[in-house]
Amino acid sequence: MMVLMSVDATQQQIDDVIELIKQHNLKALHLPGDEHVAIGIASAIPPELREPLALALQALPGVDHVVHISRPYKLASREFWRTDTVVQIGEVKIGGNAPCVVMAGPCSVESREQIFAAAQAVKAAGAKILRGGAYKPRTSPYSFQGLGLEGLKLLKEVSNQLGILTVSEVMSPEDVEKVAEHVDILQIGARNMQNYALLVAVGRSGRPTLLKRGIAATIDEFLLAAEYLLHHGTKDVILCERGIHPLDRTYTRYTLDLTAVPVIKHLSHLPVIVDPSHGTGAARYVPAMARAAIAAGADGLLIEVHPDPKHALSDGAQSLTPEQFSALMKELERVAMAVGRCL
Template sequence: MLLVMKPGTLYEEIERVSLEIREYGLVAEICKGQHKTVIGLIGDTAEIDPKQVQNISQFIEQVIRVKKPFKRASLEFRYGEYSEVVVATPNGDVTFGQNHPLVVVAGPCSVENEEMIIETAQVVKASGAQFLRGGAYKPRTSPYAFQGHGESALDLLAKAREATGLGIITELMDAAELDLVAEVADVIQIGARNMQNFSLLKKVGATGKPILLKRGLSATIEDWLMSAEYILAAGNPNVILCERGIRTFDRQYTRNTLDLSAIPVLRSLTHLPIMVDPSHATGKSEFVSTMSMASIASGTDSLMIEVHPNPAKALSDGPQSLTLPAFEELMQDIASLAKFCGRWSSNHHLAVKPKFANLPVTARV
């Protein structure tokens, strides 16, 4: 249930209403948007009469029932306003959200050695990326596959951040490593296989750190949003959703199926920022560029792209990784399209080549 307060309501009155609501055995969460202030009522509201709640204050404009099972993640919870996740990096704050420039995250699947991660970080920064991705702990289908270098890889990510100023995104697999990962990561990634590891979601929710929540391999959109709800319910509003492909019938030609329809669907359901990972979705480097562009056209707020100096010798996910020159070329295309869509910023380091500027209107559509 949501209480929409009238414009100009004093904060003291909002606080008073919140305290009175708690007498119903509910948790009151104040969400101050750009145009409206909303008080979210968390708990069992089934037996509560909206008219009775309306009478608490003359400054309550509207009482709305949120029927979706995901309450805090719902777009209604913020009265139709999209949230943003601001991440502090050595190069300055970066904001994920619908009304902000596209954020590009790039790097190898796994951190292999210092030379490789530093070289990759320098190239992706020069190409316009704001974050470096790299796995220190790797969940693998086979117990015999490379599992990552663990703590030593975190040290290398810290060196890459020091050398380039890029933000760091890396995956957390086990709560036992939470403190180690949180010390290095600017954004903690929860991978597809841990999307419904609810005890882990509660723990990362308690950190307050920005969390990147990847969609599970066979998860419905509602499953995914309910997992986000666990993090939000633990008191952490900084959640970014990442579509990385789901399992469908055909696995011969692509690794997974990239669900681009999830982007507009999520826009209608949740206020949370959206990222797309075309590398894991397709599993083949030759399709990454096309699906990156399609993701931008579909309205994604961010892209995560796997890049490796020598994909043929990568310890994990080489076939889906772009070479450094291929990434540089892709970023020129991304910059042109993102600028055309109003999702590029002068703060990006890459100079934009106006690839689409001279096209006739009919050709741009």
Template sequence: MIVIMEQNATQEQIDAVAKKVESMGLKSSIIVGTERTVIAAIGDKRSDFKDSIESSPGVSGVTPISAPYKMASREVRPEPSRVNILDFSAGAGSVGFIAGPCSVESEEQLMSSARAVKAAGATGLRGGAFKPRTSPYSFQGMKEEGLKLLAAAREETGLAVFTEVMGTADVDLVASYADVLQVGARNMQNYRLLEAVGQSGKPVLLKRGASATMDEFLLAAEYILNEGNEHVMLCERGIRTFESHTRFTLPLASVPYLHRRTHLPVIIDPSHGTGHTYMVHDMSVAAVAAGADGIILEVHPDPPNALSDGYQSQTFDEFSRTMGRCKKVLAALQEDA
């Protein structure tokens, strides 16, 4: 249920309603918008909830939340959310660019990548310290040593660090180094992990599972939001279909659909979504044109010799060209607005 407060409701009245909601065994979340303040009441509804709350001072009305995902819904927060970390910003009109190698391989490899993507205009640095690989014999990442290198790169460049956390036992360690915790596609429905990253207080980049429906994707985000962590970004990284010309099928229709259903920022991953470097440039530009709140790209100093995902990684020059084109599209969209 959503409790809609009157425009002139006092903070005392808002707090009193939130306390009353919680006294009824429900979880309350106060959401201050540009035009109104609402209180989301989450949990099993009591039969007398509506009448009891509606009569409280300062309350304009009580309406049900129709979406199965409550905190992520536009019904609860009509205005788009924005996530800010250091110089990175995504959502509510801001477009963030995240780039870097699939895996942290060495200090030289990571630092050269961080400097290059920073120079091209990125404000976020991606890099895997813990790598989930299909084969147990593939490179699994540098683990904590990789995290230390990511922190050093942030210290020099000012880029916000995005890196994946694979298990609940690693959350505290990764959170001590990273600015944003990434939950990968394989872990989208690892509910204990979602709760743990929600409790961390760190911003979260949640990737869509390869076979997940949109409702499943948004309900996964709900687990994080339900822990009180509002700083969630959704990442469309492609889904598995019958097609074989790309690694996955990248549905850019996800951008307007998610913007209609949720207030959370939507990030696009053209690297995993295509699996081919030659497609990444065009799909990055298309994602920006479709209204994405950000893109995340794999960039490597020597893609043919990368320890993971070199076949979908851009060179520094290719990334610089992609950034230049994306910025032109953004400028054109702003002129048209």
């Protein structure tokens, strides 16, 4: 539910609305706008209370009208917040009319030499954020699981020395604080999109968060996962489309659902980026899907780049070389310009 105040509503009238909401043990959010002030109710309202509460709020001085939010997710809904959310980390902005942001780097942090080489290459090509996994969820227990804390320390070191932001995955609630100490953006991977204990812990951290769509998740389920983060305190949520379960795995790893970009932007105010590396699983298809993602309206990209993909410890087949990435960035600049954006 949202209460839209009159243009000339006083601060006392706004406070009275908030107080009435709180009297019913509900959470009130003050949402200032260009002309009107709105107060959102960011709680589940018992069915028997909805109509009486709406009538009581409508009767208060200064209230223009009361709107019922139809979506199961509230804080993530564009019905609740009509203006595009812009996530700002340092000097980098993601979402709204900000330039499209590219996050790039290896699937896993493997060594100091490897992560520094990758960081230097992607930054030189124009990437603003370095990606790199310190903890890796792998299908096989025998596959490389990441360097853990050592990998996090290397990300912190390369960030400090090169002046580049970092994003890395957190896999358990117990690791949230540790990962947050070393990187700028916490990533929740596709396999953990509905790990509710993790969503709550990351939400309570208040740190900028990159949330990946699960491989079998509907868009509503994706946005409800984002709702957990927003409800528990994280305001800076970036959504990432990274491919859904395919009908045919002969040629690609997943099916990259680019229709999700305009659909989510219609339903939600949160920024949306696309991961064409996981979405295809093959380096040869990454450039085409990256260009298509920008044309579809994505606010950014998450691309795997490795100094030596053939010897990568994870996901080498979908990783671009630094030379391929540099060439792609030039192509993306032209695509972005063609659709009224910049890179």
